[in-house]
Amino acid sequence: MVNIIARARKLQELLWIRCGPGALVLPKEVSKISMEFNTKIYGGHRGARKFWREMLPRIKYRNPSVPIEISRHTSPDGPALLHIYTKTTPNTPDGSSNTSVPSLHTQSGTADTPPSSTPNARNTLVPDATKPTYSINIRDQQHSEILDALLAKLPESEVVRPTPEEEQQMVDMAEFKERSEADRVLVREKLMKERREAELLRLARGETAAAA
Amino acid sequence: MATPRSLAAPFSVTRLAASSLSTLRPEVCRFATPAYQTIRCATTSKTQPAKKKKARNTFRQYDLKKTEQFALVDAMQYIRAFEVGRNPSSSKYELHVRLRTLKNGPVVxxxxRLPHSVKTDLRICVIAPADSKAGQEARSAGATLVGEEEIFKQVQEGVIEFDRCICHIDSLQKLNKAGLGRLLGPKGLMPSTKTGTVVTNVGPTVRNMVGGSEYRERLGVIRMAVGQLGFTPAEMQENIKSFMDALKKDVSQLQDRVSKEIHEVVLSSTNAPGFTLNGEFKGPNSISPALLTGPL
Incomplete structure (x- = not known):
């Protein structure tokens, strides 16, 4: 098990998944988001990957019922796309699209949701035939530009603003990071000095041994 | 100080004092210069081991009051956000249970078999005569390999195409004679009564194993995969509950010799940090569990 201090530090930094760019509640008609890009960053796929790593957790945290799927191919010249699927029927009042389905790991997706990445069935399920409502080309774009494009397509989505406490926490965290960076330099200097002295001593001792 | 010495000197120049001085002085002189560095080293190395602390025989535990603890639904919401875009069949929920226990005591x-099994593609080998009743039972329960000599031969050739191995009690002698311990032992596949893989009724054991998973305590922590990423909170709750019940039962069976207590339960997953659970299903600010039922 990871040391509790390291774990607690990670959990303190959970703030990043709650607030920041990408923390938005999508409009109710969005049924699924999928991305498609290369496994490597060459050929303009860097922004897409960064968007996945940084923004998608925030989107998923705020929209836990929206399936998000990523498929990655191996050719740098291949497409880099962001698909948004919508459905015309609005969701159930609590925002969930499939409250009637107790579990999806035993059965395939329901009629109103496109079958997504259910366990063990990602590649065996019948591929989703529905056309995405919007497809955004995200090649050669920064991750922030991708987010802007997404927001432009879905203007009804509601951006979650951090509360004053969270803002304060974010400021504290930034301060802490800055300080730790400075401390790291200091500690490194000290360590290097110690190592250098030890090395010198070792050399000196080696010389005396050779002389004797 | 200078005057007393000069006064005392004429009086104290007896034979004894003079001889002791003369013997002392050359000694100091002889060793002073070359031994300077070595003496320094020797003194430092002598003082250090004297401070040696008594080694502790329990694992170090931290107070959990200061850490943030999560309800199951909250933890799952975070974990699902961390696992976004991953292949749900390759990522799993893991449970880590930390125990308050001795370092050298017996281990759990x-x-x-969890109510909702995590891994289903386990290949099980049963060592029993293929045409016997036990062999047939094993086959019907889902074993992939049943036999005696054929399997020994295969293993000796280095073909090990199974993940678990069970032996019927009547075939144990033959198995021991075949000398497979050196091949199967390092993989943890050698049947033995200690691990509960030498049994009389093969059928139920195999059935338990097909959906079952093993756990053991290592360095005071028990880790086990408890769910697939697509599980709903209710399914996860059932799995975690049954695992904890089984664990408590195991611990109580050990109780006559040692005391083990559960210190901390952490839920994590392949790509997410560990969330300390507080034992509740849902906190006051949690989202509806129905929101977490959908595909990832």
């Missing part, structure tokens, strides 16, 4: 080790 068992296997159980």
């Amino acid at each position: 080790r068992n296997r159980l």
